[in-house]
Amino acid sequence: MGDHHHGPAKGLSRWLFTTNHKDIGTMYLWFSFAMFILGGTFAMIIRAELFQPGMQLVEPGFFNQMTTLHGLVMVFGAIMPSFVGLANWLIPMMIGAPDMALPRMNNWSFWILPPGFLMLASTLFMEGGAPAFGWTFYAPLSTTYAAPSVTFFIFAIHVLGISSIMGSINIIATIMNMRAPGMTYMKMPLFVWTWFITAFLLVAVMPVLAGAVTMMLMDIHFGTSFFSAAGGGDPVLFQHIFWFFGHPEVYIIILPAFGVVSQVIPAFSRKPLFGYASMVYATAAIAILSFVVWAHHMYTVGMPVAGELFFMYATMLIAVPTGVKVFNWVSTMWRGSLSFETPMLFSIGFLVLFTIGGFTGLMLSIAPADFQYHDTYFVVAHFHYVMVAGAVFSMTSAVYFWLPKWTGRMYNETMGKVHFWISFVGFNVTFFPQHFVGLAGMPRRVPDYALQFADFNMMSSIGAFVYGASQIMFLYNVIATIVSGEKVSDEQVWDGAEGLEWTLPTPAPYHTFEVPPKIEATPAHG
Amino acid sequence: MSIKKSLVTAGAALSALPIVALAQNQVNMSPGVTKVGAEIYDLHMLIMIICIVIGVGVFGVMLYSIVYHRKSKGFVASQFHESTKVEIAWTVVPFLILIGMAVPATSTLLEVYDNDDAELDILVTGHQWKWRYEYLNAEGENVSFFSNLATPQEEIYNSEAKGEHYLLEVDEPLVIPVDTKVRFLITANDVIHSWWVPEIAVKRDAIPGFINEAWSKVDQEGIYRGQCTELCGSYHGFMPIVVHAVSQDEFQGWMSAKRADKDAQIAASSVDLSLDALMTEGESVYKTQCLACHGGQGEGGVGKAISGSSIAMGDLGLHLDVGIKGVAGTAMQAFGEQLTDVEMAAVITYQRNAFGNNTGDVVQPSDVAQHKQG
Ligand code: HEM
Ligand SMILES: [Cu+2]
Numbered sequence: 001m002g003d004h005h006h007g008p009a010k011g012l013s014r015w016l017f018t019t020n021h022k023d024i025g026t027m028y029l030w031f032s033f034a035m036f037i038l039g040g041t042f043a044m045i046i047r048a049e050l051f052q053p054g055m056q057l058v059e060p061g062f063f064n065q066m067t068t069l070h071g072l073v074m075v076f077g078a079i080m081p082s083f084v085g086l087a088n089w090l091i092p093m094m095i096g097a098p099d100m101a102l103p104r105m106n107n108w109s110f111w112i113l114p115p116g117f118l119m120l121a122s123t124l125f126m127e128g129g130a131p132a133f134g135w136t137f138y139a140p141l142s143t144t145y146a147a148p149s150v151t152f153f154i155f156a157i158h159v160l161g162i163s164s165i166m167g168s169i170n171i172i173a174t175i176m177n178m179r180a181p182g183m184t185y186m187k188m189p190l191f192v193w194t195w196f197i198t199a200f201l202l203v204a205v206m207p208v209l210a211g212a213v214t215m216m217l218m219d220i221h222f223g224t225s226f227f228s229a230a231g232g233g234d235p236v237l238f239q240h241i242f243w244f245f246g247h248p249e250v251y252i253i254i255l256p257a258f259g260v261v262s263q264v265i266p267a268f269s270r271k272p273l274f275g276y277a278s279m280v281y282a283t284a285a286i287a288i289l290s291f292v293v294w295a296h297h298m299y300t301v302g303m304p305v306a307g308e309l310f311f312m313y314a315t316m317l318i319a320v321p322t323g324v325k326v327f328n329w330v331s332t333m334w335r336g337s338l339s340f341e342t343p344m345l346f347s348i349g350f351l352v353l354f355t356i357g358g359f360t361g362l363m364l365s366i367a368p369a370d371f372q373y374h375d376t377y378f379v380v381a382h383f384h385y386v387m388v389a390g391a392v393f394s395m396t397s398a399v400y401f402w403l404p405k406w407t408g409r410m411y412n413e414t415m416g417k418v419h420f421w422i423s424f425v426g427f428n429v430t431f432f433p434q435h436f437v438g439l440a441g442m443p444r445r446v447p448d449y450a451l452q453f454a455d456f457n458m459m460s461s462i463g464a465f466v467y468g469a470s471q472i473m474f475l476y477n478v479i480a481t482i483v484s485g486e487k488v489s490d491e492q493v494w495d496g497a498e499g500l501e502w503t504l505p506t507p508a509p510y511h512t513f514e515v516p517p518k519i520e521a522t523p524a525h526g
Numbered sequence: 527m528s529i530k531k532s533l534v535t536a537g538a539a540l541s542a543l544p545i546v547a548l549a550q551n552q553v554n555m556s557p558g559v560t561k562v563g564a565e566i567y568d569l570h571m572l573i574m575i576i577c578i579v580i581g582v583g584v585f586g587v588m589l590y591s592i593v594y595h596r597k598s599k600g601f602v603a604s605q606f607h608e609s610t611k612v613e614i615a616w617t618v619v620p621f622l623i624l625i626g627m628a629v630p631a632t633s634t635l636l637e638v639y640d641n642d643d644a645e646l647d648i649l650v651t652g653h654q655w656k657w658r659y660e661y662l663n664a665e666g667e668n669v670s671f672f673s674n675l676a677t678p679q680e681e682i683y684n685s686e687a688k689g690e691h692y693l694l695e696v697d698e699p700l701v702i703p704v705d706t707k708v709r710f711l712i713t714a715n716d717v718i719h720s721w722w723v724p725e726i727a728v729k730r731d732a733i734p735g736f737i738n739e740a741w742s743k744v745d746q747e748g749i750y751r752g753q754c755t756e757l758c759g760s761y762h763g764f765m766p767i768v769v770h771a772v773s774q775d776e777f778q779g780w781m782s783a784k785r786a787d788k789d790a791q792i793a794a795s796s797v798d799l800s801l802d803a804l805m806t807e808g809e810s811v812y813k814t815q816c817l818a819c820h821g822g823q824g825e826g827g828v829g830k831a832i833s834g835s836s837i838a839m840g841d842l843g844l845h846l847d848v849g850i851k852g853v854a855g856t857a858m859q860a861f862g863e864q865l866t867d868v869e870m871a872a873v874i875t876y877q878r879n880a881f882g883n884n885t886g887d888v889v890q891p892s893d894v895a896q897h898k899q900g
Contacts, residue, residue: 053692054684061760061828134757140734141717141759145654229735235718236733270597272607300720301731302738305639309632316624320617327616330584333591337603348592352585359577366627368634369570371729372555375720375755440552441724443755446763448682450694455551 007510016111019103020510021088022406024110028085029399031113033475035077036392038121040468042070047430047464050457055448063447064132065124071135075253076160077117079391083256084109084167086398087195089406091171093501093508094189096180096517101173109166116159123149134445136246139227139238143219150220154213161206168199168206175199180500182519186280189499190273193280194259197287201248201255204291209245212238236301243294251290253387254354255283257394258325261347263499264397265329268344269336270496275328282321282328289318299370308367315365322358326351341494342416346397349424350390357385360435375445378438384431393423399478404493408507409485415477422470429463556725559746559771563727565634573627638727641739644709646702652712652719652732652754653859655761655818659700661781662711669784672864673698674814675764679822682764694751697814699768703777704744712738716859717759723752723769731756744771760828761818795867795891801875804888808876811869816877819857824881828857833881842874842887846897849874862898867891 008014008023018024045066049057058066088106092099100106123130128147131137142150175196179188188196215238218224225231227238266273273279295303295311303311329351338344360382364370373379396419404410433456438444442453449457492502504512557567595601647662653672660670676695680686689695702708712721714732721740722729730740744750752767772780799807812820816832824832832838837845849870852860861870871891878887 053688055682056684059760060763064757064760064762132760138718138757141757145717145759229733235735269603271603271605274606275608275613277608278613300729301733302736305636308635308639312631312635313628316628319624320620323620324613324617326584330588330591331612332607333588334595335601335604335606336591336595337597337601338592338595339597348588351588355581355584359581362577363570363573366569366573366631368566368631368638369573371638371727372566372570372724374729375722436551436553439555441556441752443722443753443763445757446753448693448763451688451690451692452551 017107019099019107021092021100021103021106022508022510024100024106025085025088025090026406027110028081028088031110032078032080032082032085035073035081035117036471037475039070039073039078040471042066042073043464044468046070047461049447050449051461052458053449053451053454058447060447061129061132064134064445065130067445068131068134068137069120069124072120072131073117074387075135075249076157077113079253079387079395080164081113082395083195083198083253083391084164086191086256086260086395086402087167087171090402090501091174091192091195092178093504093512094192094499095175095178095183096500096513096519097174097178098511098514100170101178102170105166106170109163109170112159113163116156116163119152119159120156123147123152126152136242137216138242139216139219139235143216143227146220151217154217157213158210161210164202165206168202171195171199172203180513180516180519186277187519189259190262190276190279191256191259194255194262194283197283198252198255201252201287201290205245205248205252208241209249212241212245215241236298239298239301240295243297244291246297247294248287248290250383250386251286253391255287257350257391258283260394260398260401261329261350263497264343264347264401265332265351267401267494267497268339268341268347269333270338271332271336272498273328274331274334275324278324279328282324285321286318289314289321293318296365296367296370299367300374312365312367316362319358319362319365326355326358337496341400342411342413342420343397343401345417345420346393346400349420350393350397353385353389353393353427357382357390360385373438375443376438377434377442377444380444381431381434381438384434388431389427396423396474401494401497402501403478403481404488405501405504405506405508407482407485408488409481410488411477411481411485415473419470419473419477422473423467426463426467426470430460430467431463433457433459558725558727559744559748559750560725560727560742561745562634562637562742563725565630565637566727569630569634572630576623576627638740641709641741643707644741645706646708648700648702648708648710650710650712650721650732652714652716652721652758652765654716654759654857655754655765656864657700657721657754657765657767658715658864667785667788669781669788671698671784673700673768675766676814677764679813679817691751693764694753694766694768696766696768699749699770701770701772701777701780702742702744703774704747704771706774707741707743709739709741712740718756719754719758719765720756721752721767722755723750723767725750725752726769726771729755744769747771747773764818791866791868795895798890798892799868799871801879801888804872804875805879807869807872808874809880811865811873812876812880815861815865816873824877824883832877833883835877835883838877839883839885842878842889842893843897845874845878846870846889846894850894850898867894867898870894 049063126149128149130149131153133142133146175192215226219226225233227233227235262273262279293311293315296315299308364373364382400411400416437453437456442449488506491506493506500517555567555570557564649660649662651658657673660668662668673696676697677693681688681692712730712732714734716734719732720729721732726742726744728740728742730738748771750769754762754765819827819829820832821827837848850862852858868891871889871894874889878885
């Protein structure tokens with residue numbers, strides 16, 4: 001080991017057969033960006049139809065296919081794989097490992113994704129159209145009343161689930177076994193910690209999702225009645241199973257994002273992360289609590305009042321560790337020596353907007369108030385604040401932050417800043433007014449609406465087009481960097497950044513840490 | 527020059543948009559017209575204000591840092607990075623604030639769940655894509671009817687100007703008395719729907735095979751509008767709810783009129799009608815009931831084409847069967863209970879003579895009644 005350095009294979013086979021964590025990370029990142037554009041296209045169709053009252057562009061049935069595919073593609077195709085890509089690139093470099101623990105499985109985890117999504121997207125061209133029952137696919141709309149393409153949807157979910165489970169087993173194995181000597185758990189960078197916990201969540205809940213879709217398959221094709229009262233089943237059972245997966249899922253999406261900003265904010269504050277240990281404990285607390293709050297998505301299904309109270313109290317509790325994290329980030333900035341390069345801008349954007357999403361989450365957790373909020377645009381606003389301004393902003397921050405290390409070239413800072421400001425304004429113009437229409441009574445998942453909602457919807461649509469267009473600038477900036485960005489050879493790249501990845505040469509060579517680094521030399525976090 | 531000018535105008539218009547919009551549009555929850563609704567509103571405001579206060583504090587500190595603790599101003603970073611005391615404080619204080627929120631939330635929730643001692647029971651059933659109401663414990667026979675979207679297709683597809691209550695109007699509203707505890711027993715016939723009227727503070731899922739309970743006691747007479755809030759298929763956005771809250775006397779009057787109507791309908795089904803009368807009535811029934819699936823020209827869509835259909839031009843018995851009993855396992859529902867015999871006769875006659883079908887067949891209400899008997 002380490003006696004010779006061989007580079008990547010040439011041509012297509014490099015990518016098809018690669019077991020290199022950096023290659024696989026790169027493929028995950030590009031794939032997720034492609035899905036982001038696809039899911040974004042669906043969103044633009046939705047916002048174009050909602051630009052004005054009345055039906056203009058699409059039929060109601062097709063509109064529902066768009067909302068469904070938008071949600072599925074963004075959650076399972078864009079956000080989740082993007083963070084897996086980041087994990088692939090960074091975890092070995094952050095813990096001083098030469099690669100992931102299970103490199104061949106790593107290749108598989110990635111390569112089953114594109115066929116899975118091809119299968120999902122192909123449903124658009126099937127008789128009866130694509131799935132039109134929302135990304136939450138409640139039975140019996142998704143079973144007895146679904147188009148035949150639902151079977152392909154079920155198989156697609158299975159494939160994505162298998163990919164996620166393999167990916168997270170790999171991450172757990174890597175973190176547990178491949179840390180460089182001296183890299184104790186409490187010295188791991190927060191990004192590694194958040195992914196460690198996320199991977200356990202994934203292994204725990206993806207099989208539950210697989211169970212849910214398998215039960216659907218049985219109901220549709222094999223005459224069972226899990227979700228049909230006529231045969232002794234219960235449609236609400238579906239919702240319990242789905243949300244037992246679904247609520248941890250939202251934390252699967254946000255925890256790695258927490259990890260990213262916990263790296264970026266200290267770097268540009270030139271100050272260690274405040275409360276490292278409490279960040280780790282808060283992350284664990286959030287993960288554990290996330291298993292006992294699922295029914296807050298189901299306050300209106302008619303649970304017994306004791307159940308409502310339990311889920312309300314448990315959900316409110318999540319605000320405590322979430323608050324701790326926000327306070328820690330702000331304290332990290334406090335009396336730092338701040339500078340505002342693009343990654344920092346996106347992380348600050350995250351911090352402000354995610355906090356707003358956390359506040360609306362707290363409001364939604366209050367069961368009696370949720371009777372008025374539930375399934376309105378208020379909920380749509382909430383989860384876009386946490387998922388777009390949370391997960392996507394953080395991901396964008398990560399790309400700008402580590403791109404110079406990955407490619408050895410610097411992105412265009414001015415364009416990056418313009419990208420941030422257009423995204424920030426576009427995002428808020430899109431989603432802030434949705435709080436208002438939601439409170440005023442506009443249900444979600446409708447293709448048309450009453451006249452009193454017209455002004456805010458038009459604003460939302462304009463904001464969405466702006467936000468959407470600004471992503472083209474991002475793509476351009478990244479490609480231009482790779483092709484012809486200004487070369488950086490400084491190992492450090494950012495003067496305030498800390499962690500093993502910054503001790504490597506820039507750009508990071510194909511194989512790194514073939515000899516484990518000495519940890520004593522790097523400062524601890526706590 | 528002109529490009530620049532129009533850009534400036536567009537910019538000005540855009541920046542003015544939020545202000546204009548704020549001036550005309552509802553931006554907050556409505557306290558509504560019930561005691562529970564007002565409590566929910568207070569709860570919502572309380573929590574929102576707490577969040578805003580915390581938000582101003584957190585963002586204030588951050589903003590101060592952003593402005594004063596800048597590298598570009600030569601600010602040198604401190605290196606402090608933990609404090610157990612502070613961590614405990616910002617764990618405990620939020621916890622206490624949460625308890626402060628949980629107390630009123632619990633009491634309001636218990637009230638929402640107090641379904642006992644209702645003075646009037648109404649069974650609400652969600653169908654794709656309309657609501658059915660049945661008054662249960664009024665003395666005498668149960669009164670029931672369907673409530674359909676009344677907004678014409680022409681408004682939805684933009685060939686006519688949209689009316690004031692676009693998409694929030696129905697052919698027959700739910701009528702309830704004020705100052706009366708009304709209990710809604712909510713269920714569904716096909717998929718899950720959700721019955722929501724914000725102003726009377728009721729939202730409850732309508733689940734096929736199960737019955738949920740909710741209640742409301744309305745203080746003020748008036749018209750209150752709501753919508754289905756659980757995705758229920760293609761026309762989820764087109765099944766509104768309209769509630770007329772009227773005085774108790776008026777309610778009694780309405781109820782007797784409803785009963786009289788029902789008797790009149792039974793009588794009407796023995797009277798024969800002319801082809802013209804049937805066609806006129808049939809067209810209007812077609813538009814509210816059939817058009818969404820079968821198309822404005824009978825060309826089909828979600829459902830099969832009516833124009834040139836072998837059923838609509840073939841055996842009358844089969845045609846009546848499809849209309850009355852529906853086709854199991856498809857979107858074609860059983861309309862036997864939803865339509866009166868007169869309406870059924872009219873729409874069947876219409877389908878057999880419109881869209882170029884021209885069979886010349888006339889179906890009378892008595893034929894429908896007879897067919898139902900088997
Ligand atoms: C303080 C933390 C949070 C609390 C208390 C909270 C609470 C809630 C509640 C009660 C709902 C249900 C609303 C309804 O349907 O009526 C909800 C919906 C949702 N939340 Fe959160 N939330 C929090 C953070 C997050 C985060 C971090 C994410 C993801 C990154 C997230 C994603 C979502 C999504 C996707 C939905 C809507 C799901 C759907 O029905 O399609 N939330 N949240
Ligand atoms: Cu949740």
